[in-house]
Amino acid sequence: MADTRPKASPTRWARAVPPARLSPINQFKPKSMSYPAAQALPQPDRVVIINDSATAQGGSAVLALLLVELLRARGVPVTFIAGDTGDNPRLAEIGVDIVALGEVPLLGRGKLEALRKGIDNPAAREMVARFVAETDTPGTIYHVHSWAQIFSPSIFSALAPVAARTVVHAHDMFLACPNGVYMDFHHGLHCTRRPLSADCITTHCDKRSYPQKLWRVARQAALFRQFGQALPWAGIAMIHPGMTEPLQRAGYPAERLVTVRNPASPYTDHRIPAEENAGALFVGRVEPDKGVEDLIEAARAVDMPVSVVGEGPLRERLAAQHPEVTFVGWQDRAGIARQAAHARVLVMPSRFPEPFGLVAAEALMSGLPVIVTELSFLVDELRAGDLGLTYPPRDTAALAACLRQIKNKPVAEMRALSERARAAEIALKPDGWADAVMALYGKTLAASAA
CATH class of the missing domain: 3.40.50.2000 (Glycogen Phosphorylase B;)
Known part of the structure; x- marks a missing residue:
């Protein structure tokens, strides 16, 4: 041969x-x-x-x-x-x-x-x-x-x-999915289509353009073959x-x-006393799909401070429009820990499905309850363990209601929530x-x- x-x-x-x-x-x-x-x-x-x-x-x-x-x-x-x-x-x-x-x-x-x-x-x-x-x-x-x-x-x-x-x-x-997240970005909807079905191929779901979607379809077909x-x-x-x-x-x-x-590992060696804190924390890319604008709007409605850890195309504009929000840019683990130490809750407001959500797992392990959209795969664990709250993606009124609930929770209940989060086995x-x-x-x- x-x-x-x-x-x-x-x-x-x-x-x-x-x-x-x-x-x-x-x-x-x-x-x-x-x-x-x-x-x-x-x-x-x-x-x-x-x-x-x-x-x-x-x-x-x-x-x-x-x-x-x-x-x-x-x-x-x-x-x-x-x-x-x-x-x-x-x-x-x-x-x-x-x-x-x-x-x-x-x-x-x-x-x-x-x-x-x-x-x-x-x-x-x-x-x-x-x-x-x-x-x-x-x-x-x-x-x-x-x-x-x-x-x-x-x-x-x-x-x-x-x-x-x-x-x-x-x-x-x-x-599995040509755009990698089962998300119809063009219409802002979660996708339930079968990849490379006629319905999938003919749907414009790409962030950029339909020709870009067709290129992704070609790549997916090559992947399925090889x-x-x-x-x-x-x-x-x-x-x-x-x-x-x-x-x-x-x-x-x-x-x-x-x-x-x-x-995942906690941000801190000790439980963050969330019951003593007042603000909401966001960690991630400062871009539309991550939902940071939804968080800022909802937090303003309930008068809750927000700290944003991360960089992205929206940061400059949002920082100019919302001087009340603290933007600290990318941080190492020690920097994130410093921000988390002053947070009452971590919010992961992604508009697309999050298969895991590392920042949410790390926050929970640190004693911070979390608020996530119903597209997050962590929803079942949060509900089963009473570790936080969920809401429909892009629904800023529902997110504001969640923030209000966390803000107004009595100290003893908030401490118990923080302790449950710290003890939960969300990640290895x-x-x-x-x-x-x-x-x-x-x-x-x-x-x-x-």
């Missing part, structure tokens, strides 16, 4: 010091996953993390890099395949091998190149195919985090020979069980969907998350060997 391995070598290989032997993992059984005892599960020879960026730009990159840290702390050998230049000194510092494509995200390319490479990036396919052909072992796990900005759907055809040991993390809905479910992919790791139905609607089989809730702790991921790897290797 002819050697079909790609001959080109567009990558930068940074060979690190050989990692230490793997250390045993703790027994862990996530609520939504059923595994053998951890001691009985095989452990990977190496984990290959695949992500568009090697730096903390966006939620998927932050989690991918956190996972690398946690795996290396357990002695697991790691290779990081990056779509960008791979320039992250921390990776080399902790003994991670780096394979870098050296390209830029779609928005940093010329229009025609972005249109073409967003659907098919031959260099990415060749790089990953070559890596697999030259380095794969029966104990290697491949873990894809993000692919839409640089790698394109092409990497899945390169991973097809090792599909049985490839885990794909669904940090959002781009595996990530075809006839192949024995190891699994799709969902960050919340609420993602199950939308992914199944796109054709992903239920037995391939596994819930691994995101990790980082070590628990690593346990869950390692258990998924072990199950994958056991199934592959069988």
Whole structure:
């Protein structure tokens, strides 16, 4: 048989010091996953993390890099395949091998190149195919985090020979929905259509234009072909069980969907005494879809102070129009903690579905109750635990009513609410998350060997 391995070598290989032997993992059984005892599960020879960026730009990159840290702390050998230049000194510092494509995200390319490479990036396919052909072992796990900005759907055809040991993390809905969030942005409505159905294709739902939607449809069709479910992919790791139905609607089989809730840590080591505070806190992009304008309008109606942590296209205009609102820009965790220490409630007023809502989880773990729209996947947990309030998206009157209820809650009731939030198990702790991921790897290797 002819050697079909790609001959080109567009990558930068940074060979690190050989990692230490793997250390045993703790027994862990996530609520939504059923595994053998951890001691009985095989452990990977190496984990290959695949992500568009090697730096903390966006939620998927932050989690991918956190996972690398946690795996290396357990002695697991790691290779990081990056779509960008791979320039992250921390990776080399902790003994991670780096394979870098050296390209830029779609928005940093010329229009025609972005249109073409967003659907098919031959260099990415060749790089990953070559890596697999030259380095794969029966104990290697491949873990894809993000692919839409640089790698394109092409990497899945390169991973097809090792599909049985490839885990794909669904940090959002781009595996299913052309615009990634099941949202009809043109009409401001949550979408319940079947992806790539005639109804989907003919609906103008994109933020920019209908031609942009058709390009997204073409990319989605390429993804469905190259990530075809006839192949024995190891699994799709969902960050919340609420993602199950939308992914199944796109054709992903239920037995391939596994819930691994995101990790989160509280802003502070102690409970924030929300009952002593008065303001509402917003953490996120200052843009229309995040609903920050809805919060400002509702808070003004009930005379509640608002602090906004984050940057975005609306910040300058909103800061000029609303001098009563405190805009502090992007903050590190210590900066967010300082703002949260003076908050009575965190509000996540997103106008589109939020699969997890990390800021809400972190606020709850810190003792802050939260207010979210009914599109948030955390709605059921909030209601079941009485941890906050929900309202219909874009309904500023309903949001104002929620803020008024929180503002007027007696001290004892507010303290009890804060204490419930602090004690709630909304997210995994980082070590628990690593346990869950390692258990998924072990199950994958056991199934592959069988």
